[in-house]
Amino acid sequence: MPLVYAPKEILETIRMITVQNLDVRTVTLGINLRECCDSDIDRMKEKIYLKITSEAEGLVQTANRIQSKYGVPIINKRIAVTPVSLLLSPALTRNLEESKARAVEVAKCLDRAARKVNVNFIGGYSAIVYKDMSCADRVLIESIPQVLAGTETLCSSIMAASTKAGLNMDAVNLVARAIKETASRTSDGIGCCRLVVFANAPEDNPFMAGAFFGIGEGDNALNVGLSGPGVIKAVLEENRNQSLNELAEEIKKMGFKITRAGQLIGKELAKDLGVRFGIIDLSLAPTMIAGDSVAEIVESIGVESFGAPGSTAALAMLIDAVKKGGIMAAENVGGLSGVFISVSEDAGALRALERGSLSLEKLEAMSSVCSVGLDMVAIPGDTPVESIAGIIADELMIGVMNNKTTAVRIIPVPNRKAGEYVEFGGLLGSSRVMPVSRFVPRKLVQRGGRIPAPMRSLNN
Amino acid sequence: MEKELVVVTAMGLDRTGIVASISSILAENRVNIEDISQTILGKYFAMIMLVDITNSKVSLEKLQQHLVKRGEEMGLEVKVQHENVFKAMHRV
Numbered sequence: 001m002p003l004v005y006a007p008k009e010i011l012e013t014i015r016m017i018t019v020q021n022l023d024v025r026t027v028t029l030g031i032n033l034r035e036c037c038d039s040d041i042d043r044m045k046e047k048i049y050l051k052i053t054s055e056a057e058g059l060v061q062t063a064n065r066i067q068s069k070y071g072v073p074i075i076n077k078r079i080a081v082t083p084v085s086l087l088l089s090p091a092l093t094r095n096l097e098e099s100k101a102r103a104v105e106v107a108k109c110l111d112r113a114a115r116k117v118n119v120n121f122i123g124g125y126s127a128i129v130y131k132d133m134s135c136a137d138r139v140l141i142e143s144i145p146q147v148l149a150g151t152e153t154l155c156s157s158i159m160a161a162s163t164k165a166g167l168n169m170d171a172v173n174l175v176a177r178a179i180k181e182t183a184s185r186t187s188d189g190i191g192c193c194r195l196v197v198f199a200n201a202p203e204d205n206p207f208m209a210g211a212f213f214g215i216g217e218g219d220n221a222l223n224v225g226l227s228g229p230g231v232i233k234a235v236l237e238e239n240r241n242q243s244l245n246e247l248a249e250e251i252k253k254m255g256f257k258i259t260r261a262g263q264l265i266g267k268e269l270a271k272d273l274g275v276r277f278g279i280i281d282l283s284l285a286p287t288m289i290a291g292d293s294v295a296e297i298v299e300s301i302g303v304e305s306f307g308a309p310g311s312t313a314a315l316a317m318l319i320d321a322v323k324k325g326g327i328m329a330a331e332n333v334g335g336l337s338g339v340f341i342s343v344s345e346d347a348g349a350l351r352a353l354e355r356g357s358l359s360l361e362k363l364e365a366m367s368s369v370c371s372v373g374l375d376m377v378a379i380p381g382d383t384p385v386e387s388i389a390g391i392i393a394d395e396l397m398i399g400v401m402n403n404k405t406t407a408v409r410i411i412p413v414p415n416r417k418a419g420e421y422v423e424f425g426g427l428l429g430s431s432r433v434m435p436v437s438r439f440v441p442r443k444l445v446q447r448g449g450r451i452p453a454p455m456r457s458l459n460n
Numbered sequence: 461m462e463k464e465l466v467v468v469t470a471m472g473l474d475r476t477g478i479v480a481s482i483s484s485i486l487a488e489n490r491v492n493i494e495d496i497s498q499t500i501l502g503k504y505f506a507m508i509m510l511v512d513i514t515n516s517k518v519s520l521e522k523l524q525q526h527l528v529k530r531g532e533e534m535g536l537e538v539k540v541q542h543e544n545v546f547k548a549m550h551r552v
Binding site for chain 1: 506510521548
């Protein structure tokens, strides 16, 4: 009997894992915390802690066992919870400072629970404010600087715009202030790495900092995030003379294979944990490991330096092909499913910045068709809060008008000017501070209010 | 009963005794070799075995540890992976 698998197939899988960094980037357990709501803040904290530590108790250990069974690394194990602003209302008082203090207590409880079960991030210090803000939403947003300065693992996300509701400029202004204050409270502004503001945020996104367990979800679910720039780069290097449509075919095949591995692992992990298997997020996400760069794959396809003309077209083709291959391999696709140009986490993007081919404006352009937004972008510490609000509003309106997700995770690095180097460390990488236009949209953002939801036809 | 199959690959510089050494650990643990294939990639040697662990005396983790350790002693990179990952990636 011949081998059921050709040696070529077996060696290809092994090469993908060992040389091309094929991995499952994250398995994220969503936990519904709505039942933990309580007017007594201590009781609420106790319920939250118990719920998370019991439901996620086996997450890391089980993931490690499955990783070794299949030989495919599972890099991050994480938790996403119900947006915290939805839990806060009953525990708040008429006094804003007292209410903020209670919100911070809940945040610290989530952080403690996450560390107890050994996950590296927990997401869901979030508010859904695309139309208007409740008292609890406002308290949560205003508490963000203190929360990010006082926790290690907690991530915060604010949904400030959607295609159905438009953009809430008052919320954007509040978040811009929170970003600025968070930067001043944490070393090199690093707290801002755990804060993201969204348009059209998916409720099942497994990736941080934007993961939360949405209100349309059930009691729990396991969502899986795939990445794999290294594998795609290898395809490009093996097919140097193919036309673009031939290349797209090759990438589709690879997209299928990597998604099938993710589907196998996610499904088994969900079964072993006794939770529902949610979605697979088909994204291209960089890491600082050599070869694992989104910028480099764009250059491999034939763009001279990332951000130069051709980058948007190349990136759009790549992620579209990954998704076309992946969609057949997965039972349910969801989450962000886009390209992350996480500037500080991508060695190729750093080189592009140093060569001068990548700008904030080009990042914005790419987000209109394929990328998820401005991610891990360091800007000068003296950028006015109104400019930050303007950058956020621009990026989110791209999502609103194009009916897609866009997001901003931006770090105004204190005491740094454009061009200076900043090191965030570990997974968060390092970057050059990107220049921001010196013209400030003061009057626009100060008008406040809401940009109404857009037309969905006559759309040119 | 359906067999539980695992793929064992050993890669490294070609030398005598690789197959014997890996096989002896499998035999000691009552792991049956279903099939075996060898490929030479330049000066490198790759041995691929499909083995049945249904009656194994030890868990998959323990078997992995034994084989990887033996591989290290012989200068080989040994991987032990459940067959489902190959089925998922290479069969529709």
